[in-house]
Amino acid sequence: MVDVVKIEQSISIAEHVDDLSELMIEVVGDGASIGFLPPLSPLEAAKYWEHVLSPEVILFVALINDQIVGTVQLHLCTKQNGGHRAEIAKLITHPHYRRNGIGRSLMHKAEERAKQEGRSLVVLDTREGDPSNDLYLSIGYQEAGRIPNYAKSANGELHSTVYYYKLFG
Numbered sequence: 770m771v772d773v774v775k776i777e778q779s780i781s782i783a784e785h786v787d788d789l790s791e792l793m794i795e796v797v798g799d800g801a802s803i804g805f806l807p808p809l810s811p812l813e814a815a816k817y818w819e820h821v822l823s824p825e826v827i828l829f830v831a832l833i834n835d836q837i838v839g840t841v842q843l844h845l846c847t848k849q850n851g852g853h854r855a856e857i858a859k860l861i862t863h864p865h866y867r868r869n870g871i872g873r874s875l876m877h878k879a880e881e882r883a884k885q886e887g888r889s890l891v892v893l894d895t896r897e898g899d900p901s902n903d904l905y906l907s908i909g910y911q912e913a914g915r916i917p918n919y920a921k922s923a924n925g926e927l928h929s930t931v932y933y934y935k936l937f938g
Contacts, residue, residue, distance in 0.1 A: 772833045774871055776878045779828045779840075782818050788837040789830075790814035792863055799864045802896035806923050829878050831862070831871045838866045841875040843882055855883045857893035860901065872904055880935070889937050896920055897929040910935045 779785055790811055797809040805813070822828060825847050831839035839862040846854045857879055862871045883891050895901045897915060906912075910933035919930035 774838070774869075774874060775832045776829055776874050777832065778882075779830050780822075782822055782828075785830065785837060786815050786818050789818045789840065792837055792840065792861060793817070795863060796861050800922070801861065802899060802920050802922070802928070803859050803861060806921070827879075827882055829875055829882075831875055833866070838863045839871040839875055841872075841879050843879040845883075845886055845888070853888060854890040854892065855886065855888040857891060860893075867900075872901070873908060876904070876908055880937075884937055890934060891937075892932065892934045894930045894932045897931050902931060905933045908935075 793814045794809045797805045798807045825845040827843040829841050830837050841860045842858040844856040844858055860872055860875060913932040913934050915929045915931050917929045918927040920928050922928060
């Protein structure tokens with residue numbers, strides 16, 4: 770069992786950019802399908818994180834002993850016809866801390882915030898076959914469909930992505 774996990778909203782990237790970059794490099798190197806391919810350079814990772822926060826993107830981090838071990842983003846739709854929905858993006862848990870409820874806790878925190886923001890629909894996508902599929906199904910997400918050949922892995926193989934949704938209320 771891991772130490773106590775604290776989930777908090779990050780309102781400034783500057784204080785966490787190095788830790789977030791190291792986390793992203795680690796999970797991409799471990800095969801995570803989060804939009805990047807290994808080897809991911811520290812410069813490329815930092816560049817991503819430095820531009821992630823905006824008024825419509827809420828970033829949560831999971832901390833153990835003040836070390837970032839996970840993160841998730843909640844993207845609030847700003848379109849006139851989409852003010853009721855949000856998207857989950859980049860759910861990441863450090864490989865050494867997986868299967869300890871961190872991803873689940875991050876998802877619950879993001880969902881809680883989505884509800885506070887008046888969102889009744891949350892959507893997300895993930896690579897078919899990844900362990901995250903089991904997590905999403907276990908916390909009430911419904912499969913909406915699949916797109917073949919959506920994401921490329923480091924070896925050049927193309928993988929399907931699975932879209933999920935969850936309705937609140």
